[in-house]
Amino acid sequence: MTLSTPPGRCAMWAPYCVTLADWFHVLKPMPRALLEHGGSENPVDEVRLDNTLQQDQENWVRAESVVELLGQTGFPSDRVTLKFGHEDDIAHTILIEAGFG
Numbered sequence: 001m002t003l004s005t006p007p008g009r010c011a012m013w014a015p016y017c018v019t020l021a022d023w024f025h026v027l028k029p030m031p032r033a034l035l036e037h038g039g040s041e042n043p044v045d046e047v048r049l050d051n052t053l054q055q056d057q058e059n060w061v062r063a064e065s066v067v068e069l070l071g072q073t074g075f076p077s078d079r080v081t082l083k084f085g086h087e088d089d090i091a092h093t094i095l096i097e098a099g100f101g
Contacts, residue, residue: 025066026090034060 034057037049062068071077 026094027061027064030057030060 034053037053040046040049067077067080070080
């Protein structure tokens with residue numbers, strides 16, 4: 001976490017104090033059942049399966065994510081940027097994100 005103003009000075013400069021936090025939360029691997037569905041020869045069923053799988057994936061990420069936990073503490077969720085992706089080299093991804101600061 002990065003603080004833009006030393007904590008002791010925030011009280012003195014309260015109206016102008018901005019605290020910035022950069023969090024990088026690496027989720028555990030998504031369960032295999034959520035990576036793909038069995039497919040269907042019927043195009044209508046295929047679309048339904050795709051939509052259901054996408055919703056299930058989003059629900060899993062939301063359940064695993066720290067965003068809701070932060071919201072429960074009073075942290076404004078509109079100040080959180082959530083990025084989705086899958087990287088094989090997590091350390092490299094963390095370094096790249098840190099560079100964006």
